[in-house]
Amino acid sequence: MKNYFVTLIIASALIISVFIIRQKAQAENASLKPANQSSATIADAVGAKTNSHEGSPIFVTDIPPGYRDWKLVSVAHEEGALNDIRAILGNDKAIQAYREGTLPFPEGTIIARIAWSYLPSEENNKALGKAQSFIAGPPTNGVQFMIKDSNKYASTGGWGYAQFNDGKPADDTFMQRCYPCHKKIESRDFVFTRYSP
């Protein structure tokens, strides 16, 4: 009888330890998974979240943080239907590449384009004594970004394109227009704007 109990206790201890070891191995496996299966890319690292559905890697779904504080590359004015005044800004990588004349732009470069309605300023004209002043009115034509991540955006020349209207991403059909037009300036890594010193 005594032997029977000893065998029973040893057997239970064995079963319990096998169970504990298995649980531990599973937990370790689970904690390894994110690292092994990570799909983190340069675009993620610079805060440019993209949607995950296959076939449309060009659509960036979150506005890159802090872009409004980036340095100025240049300004431009579009007439016609757009009728805006715009500023092109760059993150630190963009500015450094621009200043050093580096082409193609390095991975992680982001270039932003913000725009405002182009309006005459009555206030300024009054002070000037003639109608000559034009200023930035309310924001218009969305906020645009080009994000360099050669792997992620290989199908669109290494750049991901994004436009946000009132904080919301523009629709897929609209976004299909970006790359074909920017392809016309492929010789300068798809970027039209030159640096204004």
Ligand code: HEC
């Ligand atoms: C029909 C041509 C055309 C289309 C379509 C177009 N762009 Fe551009 N883009 C330009 C030109 C030209 C400039 C430079 C002059 C300017 O800003 O007006 C420019 C400038 C930019 C810039 C500043 C960097 C640079 O290349 O000068 C960004 C960022 C940008 N566009 C993003 C986009 C995005 C995002 C889309 C799609 C929603 C888009 N563009 C669609 C022609 C185009």
